[in-house]
Amino acid sequence: PNEGIDVFVGFSVAGGTGCGVFYDFLHLIAHVAESYFPNLTIQIYPLVVLPSTFDSREGGGREAQLNGSRALLDLMQLLDRQNEATKQIPLLINEGTGSNPISIIPKLSTIRTAFLFRCNEVLSKNDLTRSITTFVESMVGTELDKDSQSEQGAISFASEFVNKAGNLAERSRVGIGLSPASSALTASLSVPVEQVAELLADRLLSQAFQSMRDPAPGEFNKAARQSFLASAGLEPLRALSAPEFPSIDQGETGAQSIVSEMNTRMIRAKEEIRHLQEKLQRETIPKMVSFDWGLGITSLLDLPDINLLRMSRVILGHSKLDSRLDQLGVVGFLTERSQGGNGGDSPPSTPALNDRVMRKVKWSEQRVVDALNAQSDWYSQECEWSWRSAWAARSSAWQQTLDQMRRAVKRMIEQFEVFVDHEHSKYLSGCSALYSGSDAARFVLPDGGTNGNLDQFAPRVWEALAVSVGRRSSEAPHVLVDAVLGSGGWGDAMRQEIQGDSAAVDAVRRSLKRAIIRLLAGSGGGTEPLLPGLGYQLRKAAMPSADGGETGLHDRMVTHLASLNLTQLVPEGRGMPKVTVTYPAERREPSVEAFLKRNLKFGLSVEDKYYPSPGEKLVINLVRTEQG
Numbered sequence: 001p002n003e004g005i006d007v008f009v010g011f012s013v014a015g016g017t018g019c020g021v022f023y024d025f026l027h028l029i030a031h032v033a034e035s036y037f038p039n040l041t042i043q044i045y046p047l048v049v050l051p052s053t054f055d056s057r058e059g060g061g062r063e064a065q066l067n068g069s070r071a072l073l074d075l076m077q078l079l080d081r082q083n084e085a086t087k088q089i090p091l092l093i094n095e096g097t098g099s100n101p102i103s104i105i106p107k108l109s110t111i112r113t114a115f116l117f118r119c120n121e122v123l124s125k126n127d128l129t130r131s132i133t134t135f136v137e138s139m140v141g142t143e144l145d146k147d148s149q150s151e152q153g154a155i156s157f158a159s160e161f162v163n164k165a166g167n168l169a170e171r172s173r174v175g176i177g178l179s180p181a182s183s184a185l186t187a188s189l190s191v192p193v194e195q196v197a198e199l200l201a202d203r204l205l206s207q208a209f210q211s212m213r214d215p216a217p218g219e220f221n222k223a224a225r226q227s228f229l230a231s232a233g234l235e236p237l238r239a240l241s242a243p244e245f246p247s248i249d250q251g252e253t254g255a256q257s258i259v260s261e262m263n264t265r266m267i268r269a270k271e272e273i274r275h276l277q278e279k280l281q282r283e284t285i286p287k288m289v290s291f292d293w294g295l296g297i298t299s300l301l302d303l304p305d306i307n308l309l310r311m312s313r314v315i316l317g318h319s320k321l322d323s324r325l326d327q328l329g330v331v332g333f334l335t336e337r338s339q340g341g342n343g344g345d346s347p348p349s350t351p352a353l354n355d356r357v358m359r360k361v362k363w364s365e366q367r368v369v370d371a372l373n374a375q376s377d378w379y380s381q382e383c384e385w386s387w388r389s390a391w392a393a394r395s396s397a398w399q400q401t402l403d404q405m406r407r408a409v410k411r412m413i414e415q416f417e418v419f420v421d422h423e424h425s426k427y428l429s430g431c432s433a434l435y436s437g438s439d440a441a442r443f444v445l446p447d448g449g450t451n452g453n454l455d456q457f458a459p460r461v462w463e464a465l466a467v468s469v470g471r472r473s474s475e476a477p478h479v480l481v482d483a484v485l486g487s488g489g490w491g492d493a494m495r496q497e498i499q500g501d502s503a504a505v506d507a508v509r510r511s512l513k514r515a516i517i518r519l520l521a522g523s524g525g526g527t528e529p530l531l532p533g534l535g536y537q538l539r540k541a542a543m544p545s546a547d548g549g550e551t552g553l554h555d556r557m558v559t560h561l562a563s564l565n566l567t568q569l570v571p572e573g574r575g576m577p578k579v580t581v582t583y584p585a586e587r588r589e590p591s592v593e594a595f596l597k598r599n600l601k602f603g604l605s606v607e608d609k610y611y612p613s614p615g616e617k618l619v620i621n622l623v624r625t626e627q628g
Contacts (some may be wrong), residue, residue, distance in 0.1 A: 004041035005033055006135050006158045012049035013071040022046070023074055030106035041109070044137075045160055046075065046114040055117045075114055079180035082111045083252035090186035100366035113625070115184040117573040122439040122568040123185070131440045135186040138619040142582045142611050155184055182625045183571035187564045190533045190617040191444045192434060192518050194513075199430045199454060200461055201512035204477060209416050212309040212478035215318055221326045224306060225315045227332055232391075233289060237337060237391065243272045245376055254352035254360040256369060262350045262375065269379050270347070278381060280390035289397035294498040301491035307482050308416065308490055315409050331406055334464040338392035344385065348374040412497045412504050419505045428453070428476070435577030439565040443532060460530060464519045468527075481508075484515050533616045535584035542595035558599050564620070566605030571624050577606045580621045584613035 007029055011018040026044060033042045054060030081088055089497065090103040116134070119128050142157040215578050229238045246268040248261050301311050310532045313321065317329025318453025325333060351371050361368065365421040391398070431453035446457035459473070462480065466473040469483040482490075489511055493504040529536075540550050541557035572578050583592055593610040600608075600620065613619070 004156060004159070005037060006140065006156050007033065007042070007044045008047055008139070009044060009047070010047040010132065012051075012053070013068040013075075014049070014051040014054050014060055014563070016067060019071040020073065021066045021307075023078065024091060024093075026078070026111060027104045027106060028093070030110050031102075031104045034107065034110075041159075043108050043156070044106075044111045045158065046111070047136070048072075048075070048114050049128070049132075050116055050118040053125060053128060053444050055118070055561045068455075069419050073404055076181065076562065079111060079114060080178045081130075082106065082336060083110055113180050113182050113325050114556060115182050117184060120185075120568065120571075120572075122565065124438070127438045127440045130188075131186040132439070134188045134441070134452065134617070134619055135621055136186060137615075137617070138186070138253065138580075138582045138621060139504075141615055142613040143312045144611070148461075158375060161310045167379065183624050184621065184623045185440070185571045186206070186366060186570050186622070187440050187442075187566060189560055189564060190441050190443065191537070191611055193432065193517060193533075194443070195434060195443075196457075197455065197513045197516040197520055198509070199427055199434075200458055200516050201509055202419075202423050203427055203454075203458060204462070204465075204481060204516075205509060205512055207422045208421050208476075208478040208481035209309070211476045212307055215310075215313060215320050215440070217309070217581065219313075219321060219326075220323060221310075223316045224300060224303065224310075225325070225330055225333065227302045227303060228296040228314060231299035232291045232293050234291050234296075234334070236284065237387065240384050242276055242380075242387075245269060245379045246272065248372070250363045251530060253362050255355045258361055258363065259350055262371060265440065266347050266350070266375060269375065273379070273382050273386060277390065280386060283391070285390045285394050289394050290401055291398070291406075292471075294495075297405070297409070298491040298494050298498070301494055302488050304487070305482070305492070307585050308413070308476055308493075309491070311528055312413055313409045315405065326361065329472035331402060334398070334402060335383045338388060345378070345381075349377050352511055408497060411496065415497075417506050419628060437563070439568055440565050442560060444537065444560055445532065461519060463514060464530060465515060468515070468519065481512065485511055533584065535616060537591050538583060538595070539585075539589065542589075542591040557595075559600045563598070564600075566620065567624070568602060570602060570604065570606075570622055577602070577604070578623050578625060579606045579608040580623075581608060581610045582621075583610065584614075584616050584618065586614075588612050 008074040009022070009026060009029065011022045011025075013019050013022070018492040030042060033040075033044075049465045051060055051064035053066060053196055053203060080086075085108065088105045088108075090105045092101040092103055094101045098208060117128055117132055118177065119125060142346055144160055154242065185453070201212050210404075226235075226238065229235055235241075246265050248265050250261075252261075253260075297311060297315065300306055300314060301308075306314070313326075314328065315330045317326055317332050321327050328336060348371070355361055418452040434445055434454035437443055446454065448454070449456050463473040465484065466475070466480055469480070469486075471480055471483045473480070485508065490586070491507070493507040496507050512539075520529060520531040521529065521533065537553060537557060543550075545551055579600075581593075581596055581600065583589075585592065588610075589612065596610065596618075597608065602622075606622075
């Protein structure tokens with residue numbers, strides 16, 4: 001392993017800020033790194049964007065050139081001192097804690113070279129930014145093979161790159177100073193699995209959201225509504241729970257016994273109602289006004305067949321549903337529970353009963369049965385009225401909780417609506433960026449057809465995705481999304497919304513993206529990758545057909561390499577350009593290196609070296625060194 005630290009410091013020398021602070025920052029970074037890691041080798045690599053990158057409207061022009069010339073002079077003098085054992089000039093820093101400033105002198109060879117970047121005729125600023133990023137990725141991500149490590153000890157790829165770049169301590173051709181700087185540009189070829197997966201995940205989610213807008217035929221939400229009320233702690237309000245109506249002893253017959261039992265029963269019933277009302281006002285309703293709607297919704301979303309918009313219909317109701325309670329939703333149901341209801345009426349009178357000669361009144365007689373039913377009906381009515389009255393009395397409290405729930409559900413739906421509104425244009429611009437690429441960055445993609453997009457490729461992905469979750473691709477998009485998210489997927493998204501993260505959309509997008517990435521990369525349980533990695537494609541393209549190579553893939557890869565337009569990416573400067581090519585592989589593959597050497601066209605002689613690298617990107621670094 002490399003026993004050192006490589007630090008890449010990016011800045012431009014066009015504006016006052018970069019020109020004014022880069023010198024101090026290079027010293028401070030060296031000082032801090034050496035202080036904290038005294039036993040490690042510290043290497044600092046300035047990445048300098050030159051003033052010619054910017055036009056006059058963006059901070060370029062004559063003033064930027066003047067800024068840059070002075071800054072580059074300071075930088076070159078620092079590099080000269082770092083490359084030869086001459087007297088070092090300290091940077092004096094006042095910490096503000098004493099009168100004596102700190103003197104900072106980086107160790108010799110800490111800052112040996114700087115990489116200079118500028119746009120040219122074919123590179124935009126975005127291309128240049130991508131080029132610099134790719135350059136750093138290749139420097140950091142590539143590891144030397146064992147032979148190189150054993151020859152030079154434990155050094156990083158960046159150190160090896162600089163060590164073999166040229167003689168940085170050689171006198172400049174113009175006779176002033178040394179030649180420590182390097183001009184650089186980078187090109188890359190990759191299979192953009194993550195970008196493709198993100199575009200397809202967003203496309204699927206957008207289609208799913210639109211397909212779940214209206215209720216399915218026969219949608220019936222009673223069970224879902226009851227599940228919410230139970231989880232939220234509102235089940236007693238739904239059931240209007242009440243003490244059991246007092247029982248009656250029907251052992252004795254006769255008018256006097258029956259009338260006595262019925263009167264006693266009503267006395268006990270009135271007492272039960274009084275206890276119920278006291279408990280509702282004192283204990284039950286106060287606990288319910290702050291019902292746990294968050295737990296209710298997330299538990300609801302954990303149920304099978306309950307997706308985002310069906311959840312909103314359960315909570316908010318929907319006019320196209322058949323059942324009146326389904327049309328009201330939970331919000332309407334809770335509001336309705338505080339309304340109406342007959343109550344406060346006097347209890348029914350006990351009928352006047354008289355025994356006949358030789359025949360006593362029996363409990364089974366119709367007038368007795370009717371009287372008992374009247375008592376039961378009155379009791380049920382009074383209990384319901386007690387509930388409704390108690391709930392209505394605290395409406396100002398529970399209405400706040402209800403409004404919080406309503407706002408949260410609507411806010412989450414609105415987030416998805418906004419996402420859907422922008423998804424199509426994002427899809428088109430994302431496909432355009434991938435299929436057009438740039439001279440510095442090209443992508444290996446599925447056939448984009450005449451429109452240059454993923455429309456032809458998407459059905460293959462939907463089919464594979466449906467198979468992976470045991471569904472049919474012909475089913476509505478939201479059915480496929482529900483299956484991919486699985487139990488708890490929508491609930492997890494709502495939990496993030498409840499926590500105030502406003503990240504519900506991103507949570508669902510990430511879940512879909514992960515599932516699609518597994519299919520594209522072929523990591524979904526032995527399935528063939530839908531979008532093979534670049535390493536696999538390079539090996540197949542370089543392999544003779546007799547050994548399993550694919551002629552069509554060979555030709556396509558040759559075309560991809562030619563599209564990099566490397567003749568326009570050779571950086572300015574004198575001398576032979578030095579090229580390092582890192583390709584995706586775990587170890588050196590001579591056939592791949594030979595294939596690349598044959599098909600990478602630079603338009604002039606170069607000194608090229610090839611290195612295997614983790615990841616799935618082919619990176620071509622073009623550098624001209626020994627500049628001063």
